[in-house]
Amino acid sequence: MISTDLKIKIQTFRAQVAVATKILIVTHFKPDGDAIGSALALRILLKEMGKEAEVATIDTPPDAFSFLPYFLKIKRDYRPEHFDMVVIADCGGWSRTGWFDDDELRIDWPKHLVILDHHHAQKYSPGLVIADENLSSTAQLVYYIFREWGIGINSDAANCLMTGISTDTGSFKHSNTTPEVFRVAAELLESGANLNKITQHIYLGRSVASLKLWGRTLNKIQQDRALGTLISIITSEDLKECGATLEDLEGVIDLMNTVPDTKATFLLSERGDKFKGSVRTNDPDVDVSKLAAIFGGGGHIKAAGFNVLLDE
């Protein structure tokens, strides 16, 4: 159930992989479950194809994903001269990886640049762009790559892909959970994915500090009934007082976003000289990526983000 256009691009990718020897897989800064899951699954796929493949992320991947196979093989750095192909997964180009700005892209390296993504209204780097915003996740796209290349999905790859799909669909709750997502997930279960184990690792096991931070975030909610907005704000002071880290905020906005008749839910969190804004909606008529774009950000129709620099 994928477009002919996507199929053709997936075959072009295969032809480029056939002539590559050493392939680097990178993903966005602050990698999430889809970034890590799809990158690790690709590593398995490319090794199956007889290639040398490495995954690198500029930020340390969250511990919650340490149960995934080859998690410890994820590098923090790499040497460009070692690779003749780079695959950028789950974002539109170098600037989101945190390593180069798009305009600093070295045109002589790599020989092949491939971008795999599913984000809405992205500006893409030059290269082979394989992207479809109708897909739930990059993991779903990587699933199709396995299938189109005729490579069987083992239980390791199935767990990586299921993690990406589960996290990007909010555990099969978000509006991107299409019938096709369930078909793909069913195939992954049959290939040995352990959804129960994935859920245990990712969604359970909250610390007391994290619960305190959630309590504080919820306690500070302000509702504007006329506008239909909910907003909460977490400062560095809040983090310190709860003994929590920014990672502990993960997921609280989705709980905030459960209030009926809300058009947009905002969570602002202080990060050094700026505030990061996250915005969500369940309203079928609202596109929060447009809201985020007003502040120079972007993302998906139902989930987006932006940064607000502090003047002083």
Ligand SMILES: [Mn+2]
């Ligand atoms: Mn994603």
